[in-house]
Amino acid sequence: MSAAAGHEASKDILAVVHENLNVWGFPHDAVNFGFGAMNLKTLVMTWIVMGLIVIFTVAATRNMQLKRPGKLQLMVEEMFQFLRGLAYENLDPKKGASLMCLLFSLFLFLLFSNLWGLIPTMMSPTADVNTTLGMALFVFILVQVLGLYYRKLGYFKHFFEPFVFFLPIVLVEELSKPLTLAFRLYGNIYAGEVLIAVLLGLIPLTATIFGGFLASVIWLSFSIFVGFIQAFIFTMLTIAYVSQVTAEHH
Amino acid sequence: MELAAAAAIGTALAVGLASIGAGIGDGLVTGKTVEATARQPELRGSLMTLMFISVGLIEALPIIAVVIAFILMGKMG
Numbered sequence: 001m002s003a004a005a006g007h008e009a010s011k012d013i014l015a016v017v018h019e020n021l022n023v024w025g026f027p028h029d030a031v032n033f034g035f036g037a038m039n040l041k042t043l044v045m046t047w048i049v050m051g052l053i054v055i056f057t058v059a060a061t062r063n064m065q066l067k068r069p070g071k072l073q074l075m076v077e078e079m080f081q082f083l084r085g086l087a088y089e090n091l092d093p094k095k096g097a098s099l100m101c102l103l104f105s106l107f108l109f110l111l112f113s114n115l116w117g118l119i120p121t122m123m124s125p126t127a128d129v130n131t132t133l134g135m136a137l138f139v140f141i142l143v144q145v146l147g148l149y150y151r152k153l154g155y156f157k158h159f160f161e162p163f164v165f166f167l168p169i170v171l172v173e174e175l176s177k178p179l180t181l182a183f184r185l186y187g188n189i190y191a192g193e194v195l196i197a198v199l200l201g202l203i204p205l206t207a208t209i210f211g212g213f214l215a216s217v218i219w220l221s222f223s224i225f226v227g228f229i230q231a232f233i234f235t236m237l238t239i240a241y242v243s244q245v246t247a248e249h250h
Numbered sequence: 251m252e253l254a255a256a257a258a259i260g261t262a263l264a265v266g267l268a269s270i271g272a273g274i275g276d277g278l279v280t281g282k283t284v285e286a287t288a289r290q291p292e293l294r295g296s297l298m299t300l301m302f303i304s305v306g307l308i309e310a311l312p313i314i315a316v317v318i319a320f321i322l323m324g325k326m327g
Contacts, residue, residue: 229305
């Protein structure tokens with residue numbers, strides 16, 4: 001029947017494109033080293049991004065000058081001031097100042113990770129749900145620890161705050177925070193990357209019409225925008241959750 | 251119905267409904283932002299920041315729907 005013939009012919013364009021794009025020869029399935037399965041590609045990409053960030057920040061802060069700052073230093077200062085403005089708006093300056101370290105690292109790591117996947121044959125570390133879930137769980141634990149630290153045991157009272165029987169709803173809300181953080185970032189970056197692969201797979205179809213890379217270019221530029229926005233939103237939500245939990249009382 | 255056919259329908263439905271949701275949500279937010287900026291142009295910066303945050307939050311679930319559509323698209327072949 002033509003259905004069977006259709007299956008053979010399409011053979012999942014995505015799988016074909018992924019095979020051809022696997023220039024560096026990473027194993028496709030998770031590899032088991034003895035303490036659980038890991039995605040080798042994600043790990044290696046994470047290390048590369050970490051190396052890049054270290055090089056970037058060391059280059060920016062070497063020979064820092066007050067009177068004649070270099071261009072890289074200005075860029076990093078601009079980023080830091082932007083994040084500090086956000087943090088001081090929502091937290092009070094003492095807590096905000098101690099959180100700045102974390103926020104800056106988070107923002108820089110997310111920015112570099114999201115943008116790294118746009119380079120041909122590279123993959124964003126955040127296009128893997130393990131990375132984003134790990135970071136979201138980390139933020140969740142941070143929020144709980146900060147709540148306990150700033151309010152001692154009165155922190156548990158806020159679970160029963162309006163009425164006691166709202167407890168399931170409050171619990172679901174509390175648990176949905178890390179989940180939505182993780183899946184928002186994962187979905188945005190992963191969908192972007194899959195669409196890049198799909199558009200590359202379409203080139204034979206449209207190459208004779210427009211020089212088929214026009215759609216790819218448009219999608220790549222949109223993905224740059226999405227990378228910035230998602231890094232910003234993750235950081236902004238971290239600030240918002242911490243400010244909710246450490247707010248001075250009513 | 252075979253799995254491939256159902257997966258194809260599922261993919262299309264997921265992406266279509268997700269884009270309706272995202273479109274309506276983003277349109278409402280951006281419309282209100284433009285209106286508010288027209289009323290008070292000096293608040294433009296902070297309103298734009300708020301708009302970007304809201305768009306990111308609103309688009310979270312439609313993006314998850316798109317990822318599910320991609321998973322289903324894998325089952326189509």
